[in-house]
Amino acid sequence: MNPLIELKNITFTAHKKTILDIQEFQIYDGEFLGIMGPNGAGKSTLLKLLAFLDQQTSGDILFRGQNIPKGNAPLDLRRKFSIALQQSLLLDGTVFHNIAIGLTLRKIPKSVIKEKVAHWMELFGISHLAKKNALYLSGGEAQRVNLARAMIVEPEILFLDEPFSALDFPTKIKLMEDFKGIIEKAQTTAVFVSHDLMEINYLTNRLAIIVNGEVKQSGSTPRILEHPNSSTQSFLNEWKKFYPLAR
């Protein structure tokens, strides 16, 4: 299988401290990749490098086999990506306007935008909110708008940095269920940073565990959770004490 994104000998250094040091890492078409690890391990930094939102100190990042010059990812490449963060960062305007924004920026005709926004609002169960100001939504509603806004541009990769972590349990479960169905149908490649083993176990099919800026283990999610290696077991076993590994 050819990788969509490939990292080769990547380091990221800040204030003389090495935050990431990754010799080889790949993201494959159609996978739902989880990135997990302790606080400060470098997960969000890795996500930012993969999405070309920040630049590596050294090493190469390839997109579909093509080396992307450091700090120079072209706009048409960055537009293949979407990102959804824990804070939904919605704009002061209607839900419709917020979801439409990526298409508006791409100068898509208004009639098409209307149709697509209606479609994605329906998928995320938020059609009734179309005219509501996005700043006055509940956390769960805001995250649905955030994810619909990210998905409407039909990204080649969707990057997710803890989008569910601030939600109460029932809201989280319902959104994750809906989201899983949506993303599986769309067959979008996703990279998902999370602290939460339940979220990772439910959503992802491959998992990378980062500790101290290094990928200490990667592979199929169930396999890693069942067989942590000597570098990841102390982190994963703490989680497993509290979370039964049933899908």
Ligand SMILES: Nc1ncnc2c1ncn2[C@@H]1O[C@H](COP(=O)(O)OP(=O)(O)OP(=O)(O)O)[C@@H](O)[C@H]1O
């Ligand atoms: N630009 C930067 N300048 C200085 N330090 C940075 C920079 N970016 C990240 N760091 C540091 O690098 C380390 C890794 O940060 P990062 O946010 O990637 O970790 P994380 O695994 O996502 O953490 P958390 O689980 O707490 O969100 C932290 O110690 C952070 O303070």
